[in-house]
Every structure is written in structure tokens, then in C-alpha cells.
Amino acid sequence: MVGGGRIPITREITEILDIPVIGRGRINDPILAEKVVADGSVDLVGLARAIIADPDFPRKMQEGRRGDIRKCIGCDVGCADRLFAQRKIRCAVNFDYGREDEAWAGLMSTKDPKDIAVIGGGPAGMESARGLAYRGHNVTLYEKSDSLGGLVLTASAIPYLNTRDLRNALPWQKQELDRAGVTVIMNKEISPEDVETMNVDAVILATDSEPAYPAIPGVQLPNVVHVYDYINKQGALGKKVVVIGGAEGAEAAVSIAREGHAVTVIEENLEAGAADYIYPIRRSELQEYLGDEKVEVLLNTSAVRMEDDGVAVTDSQGDEKTIEADTVVIAYARKSNGNALVEALRKKGIPNYSIGDCNELLWCQSRDILPTKTKLSGSVEVKLLVINGRVK
């Protein structure tokens, strides 16, 4: 369901009733909220998750501060997922939510401000930089590319599947960096050599993960591309496409099929779409889309060899067959990058903490939800708010 997806149905009800009608369903954008009232689709807007993500959503609208609203990313993992599991509700983008009865009293000012470098401007780096700066630390964030947002920029850009709500987190995060007084240095890749001249009290490593490839013959063939290449529209796909990896690859498979390709998904496990970040409701919706788009899903099946015109696979019985393919898309799970910077920081004696995908692939909406309060060792005491990860 995309933003306001149920509003057309609600409009039909509004039109026949002469009592006020409240419409709801993923209205997580103030412009959309205004539009559905203005065009007569609903009389009132009901917000549930949008309020969990930012309890001041309506107040900020009233005060003309639309840009200050922290928008819900529609993940469900912190709220609905935990609700059904009868767990305390949390929110992927609002650490404070649901902690009223806990010792957590929000970000506290530090009595001992430190110089801290955050390396990596993805969601994990931005959130930790924000939290640290609000506490009063002097924070510099380094990002090697020319944009903040990291892999979310790719994850939210699947061509024919709407995952754009994921990107909702980014404008607020960027704005808060500025407001919190973080110095942001773009287009600067921090190398082990840079570490030698670094003069800071602590470093937060929030660098990225690496794409993983299956260790099988033929992965270097020219008809083999990575799912990032597909999402980022680098190169054309052939008529018959095999996607290897039905967890992170299922969303791309739907999108590729919607573009008119014949798609087969190879998945070693027993379910497609079972990436950690694809919550059960979203997962069953995705599985329906795979069916609707006539994607052939081969479960319990492993790719054993890439060939010029296909992929050799074995099923659970060990029987081998070849699936024809003009293009093979690799959507294997990513791997944490191990981080060459850790050794350099250790040598230099700078306390360092790896968070987010470079440490463990926990996703923005990790089960136990993100923000972690912790003490950094030594004299640097901070409470970290970390989207997408724990602090080691």
C-alpha cells in the first residue's frame, strides 16, 4: 500500500454520506494530508503511524513547519509487527516512542564534550552524528560520495515497485545534522592514512556493506549484473532474466517482471521475500506480486554455475538443470565490510565503534530497534542514537 492508497475507496464513502468521514492509511506526508481534504476525498485525516513517528505532526502543520516533520517510513517493524507479536511498540525513526516507563529521559547534555568523527553518511552515521551533537559533542561527519543517505538511496529507487517511503527518513535526518551543529564534509573518503593524522577523541564507523557474490564459476561472465546495477539503471536486461537470491532479490524481481521480462528467482531457502527488513505483511504482499507478475520462484534451489545462456541449479534432491537466461541478476545478501579503518584506529589508539551495516546487517527497522544507548569506553561518555545498528 503506497501513501494514501485507500483514499479512493474512502472518497466513494465520503460522496454518499452526509456525516464527516475520516480517511486514513499511510498518510505520512503533510502535503498529502492537505490534498485529500482539499479535494473532498475525506473530511478529516486520521494519522496512526505518522503520529508514532512524530507526535507533533499536526502541531507542526498548524505552525507551518511541514519541513520539520519526521516522516514515517511505512516499515511496520517497530509498530504493527511488534503489536502482533505482543511486544512493546517502538518506532524505527523515533527512538523516544514507547519508552515513557523506562529510564530513558531523552538525549542528555554531556558535561564532558569530546571531538568525535563519524565516518559514513548513511542512516546510521547521520543518526549517531545527530545524537552525539545534541548531547554537546563536537561532531564531524565524513561522507565519501556527494550525497547523504547511503544505501537507502538505492533501496528506495526500485524502478517498478514503490519503496520510496524508505527515503522519508532522509530529509529530516539531513536537516537535523545542520540544526544539531554537525560539521558535514562531503566527497571525503576517509582512508587508513587519514586516520594517522586524525586528532579526535573517538570515531564512529558507519561505513557501508559490500555486495556479496555466490562463490560459483561464471560470476564474471558479461551477462551477470548486480541488483544495484539494475536499480541504478546501469545497462539493459535481456528478455529472460534469472535473479539469484529471493530474499533481497524478490522486490527487484517484481519490478523486472513489470518491465516485461520473463523472470525466474532462485532461492536457497523455503520462502521468497524473506529479507529481514521485509516484515510479514509486506512479505505476503510481495509474494502476491510475484504471483501476479508470473515470476517463477524456485525455492530450495541453489545456483551452482553461471553459463553464457543460463544458470545451472540443483534442487533439494541434488538434481541439476539449467534455467535459460539472457541476463543473470545477483541479489545475494550483502556482507559487512570488515572495515580496514578499524586496524588503523586501533594502532593510533583512538576508541572506535562500528555501527550499522558495516558492523552487522541489522536494517533500519531491526527487531530490537535501533537506537542504542551506551557508554563509549574510556573517558568519552555518550548516549548514542543509532538508526540501524548497535554499538559494539
Ligand SMILES: Cc1cc2nc3c(=O)[nH]c(=O)nc-3n(C[C@H](O)[C@H](O)[C@H](O)COP(=O)(O)OP(=O)(O)OC[C@H]3O[C@@H](n4cnc5c(N)ncnc54)[C@H](O)[C@@H]3O)c2cc1C
Ligand atoms: C535492494 C535493497 C532494499 C532494501 N530495503 C530496505 C528496507 O526496506 N528497509 C530497511 O531497513 N533496509 C533496507 N535495505 C537495507 C538498508 O539500505 C541498509 O541497511 C542501510 O542503508 C544501512 O545503513 P548504514 O548507514 O549502516 O550504511 P549505508 O547506507 O551503506 O551508508 C554508508 C555510507 O558510508 C559512506 N562511506 C563508506 N565508506 C566511507 C569512508 N571510508 N569515508 C567516508 N564515507 C564512507 C558510503 O558512501 C555511504 O554513504 C535495503 C537494501 C537493499 C540493497
Ligand SMILES: Cc1cc2nc3c(=O)[nH]c(=O)nc-3n(C[C@H](O)[C@H](O)[C@H](O)COP(=O)(O)O)c2cc1C
Ligand atoms: C501500533 C498500532 C496499533 C493499532 N491499533 C488499532 C486498534 O486498536 N484498532 C484499530 O481499529 N486500528 C488500529 N490500528 C490501525 C490504525 O488505526 C490505522 O488504521 C492504520 O495504522 C493505518 O493508518 P496509518 O497509515 O495512519 O497508520 C493500529 C495501528 C498501529 C500501527
Ligand code: SF4
Ligand atoms: S515503526 Fe516504521 S511504520 Fe511504524 S511508525 Fe515507525 S517508521 Fe512508521
